Amino acid sequence: MGSFSELGLNDWLVKQCKAMGLTKSTPIQQKCVPPILKGEDCIGCAKTGSGKTAAFALPVLQKLSEDPFGIFALVLTPTRELAFQICEQFRVLGKPIGVRVTVITGGLDMNQQGIDLAVKPHIVISTPGRLASHIENCDTFSLKKIKFLILDEADRLLEDDFGQQLETIFGTLPKKRQTLLFSATSSPTFSSLMEVSDKKPFFWQQESTIATVEELDQRYVLCSADVKDAYMFHVLDKFLEKNPKSSVMIFTNTCKYAQILGMILQEMGVKCVILHSTLRQPERLASLASFKSHKVRIMIATDVASRGLDIPTVDLIINHNVPNRPKDYVHRVGRTARAGRGGTAITMVTQFDVKLVHAIEDFTNYKMKEHQAEESEVMDILTEIAVSRREAEIRLDERDFGQQKILNKRKRIIMDGEDPEAEAQRKEEVKRKFKDNNKIYKEYCERKKKKEKIIIRKEKQKTNKNKPRERPSTSVQ
C-alpha cells in the first residue's frame, strides 16, 4: 500500500483521508485514482471491502474543487441504502470544500427531491428508477453538463432490469464526460463496453485465485429442509455466545421469509431488525440505522442489502438460503471481512441445494468447510421453533402479507407518477427482451465453444502429425 499523496491527490484530500483513519491507499485506489485524475474513463474490479468508493470519490472531489459547479457528478447505484452510504462518504471526504450532495431514490418525497435537484447540488447519488421519473416528469434540473457518470455495482446496474431507466438517464447526459464503472464482480458487458467505446477506458481487475476475500472463513451446515430454521437458530445462538460483541447479517430469499425469521427470533427472545423491499423507506432506513449504531446486533435481510453496504462490526453472515446466482453469494458474504479484517460466512444447505453450492464453489474457486452443529441441542429447540414459525405464518396470512405487498407496490408506482398497468407491461417487455438476449448470448457461446473445439482438434492433429509414430505393440497375451 502507498500513500495517498503519491496518487496525485491534493493535500486537503490527503488530510481528510487521514482524519478518517485512511493512511495508506489500497490497490484499487492506487491503480484507478491516477488515470481518473488524468481524465480517463475507468473500469475497476476489486473484491468486496477493498475501498472502491474512495477510488472514485477522491478523484471526483479533487476535480470538483478545481472547477466547482452543480450538477458536477452523477453516481448511480442499484439500491437505496447504498446511495445514502455513498452520500455519507462524499460528504465526509468533501467537507473541506463544502460539497453539496443529494440522494434521489424511490420511497421518499418526490416534490422535495425536485426542490433539492433545482438548487444544483454538486453531486447527485441516485437509484435509476427514481432519477428516470424525475427526468421524465420535471424540468427543474439538468444533467447536461455533468463531468462524471459513476456506476457503482456496475454489473448489477447493467443487467437488463434497469435497461429502460438507464436509457432515459443516459439520453440526457453529455457525450463529453468521464464514465467510471466499479464492482466486485465483473460482467460480459464490461468487455463489450471496452470494445465499443472510442476512447479506450482504463481497466483494472484485481488478480486473485479466489473470488471472495482471503480473510473470510466460509462454511456450510448440512441439514434437512424442514428443520433448517432450528439449525440456523442454533448456529446463530452459538456464535453470539462466543462473540457477544459481534453483529450478524442473515440473508434470505423473500421478503415474507425475512419477516417470518424476524418473528421467530423475536419469539425466541433475540432482538433483530429487518430490511427488505416491502417495508416503507423510513422503516428501511431506521432498521439500518439501529443495526449500524449497534443498538441491535442482528439484521435479517433480502438481497437488497447484499451489495455495497459497509458495516465494520459485522463478523458473521448467515445465508438462510443458498443464493441462486453465485455472484449474489460473493456480495452477500462480502458484507463481512472488509478492509483487511476477518469474518465468517455460514450457508445453510439442504438436500435441494447441493448443485447450487457446487456452482458457487466453482465460481469462487473456494471449497467451503462443513460447520458442525450440536444435533442434540438442535433437537431441544426443534418444536419451539416449528411452533413459532407456524404462528408467524398464520399472523402474516391474517395480515394478508402477499396481498399487502402487491398493494404497496402499486401505491409506490402511483406515488412515483407512473401508471401501474403500464409499468407491468413494461416489466413483461423487459423480461421478454432479457429472454431473447439470453437466447442470443447462449447461441453465441455455443458457436464459440464449437469453434474452440475445432481449433483444439486441429491443433491436436498437427501435433500428432509431428510426433514420431509409436510402434504397434507386438506382445501376445
Ligand SMILES: Nc1ncnc2c1ncn2[C@@H]1O[C@H](COP(=O)(O)OP(=O)(O)OP(=O)(O)O)[C@@H](O)[C@H]1O
Ligand atoms: N485506504 C484505505 N485504508 C483503510 N481502509 C479503507 C481504505 N479505503 C477504504 N477503506 C475502508 O474500507 C471499507 C470498505 O470500503 P468500500 O465500502 O469502499 O469497499 P468496496 O470495495 O466498495 O466494497 P463492496 O464491493 O462491498 O462495495 C470502508 O469502511 C472504508 O472506509
Ligand SMILES: [Mg+2]
Ligand atoms: Mg462499494
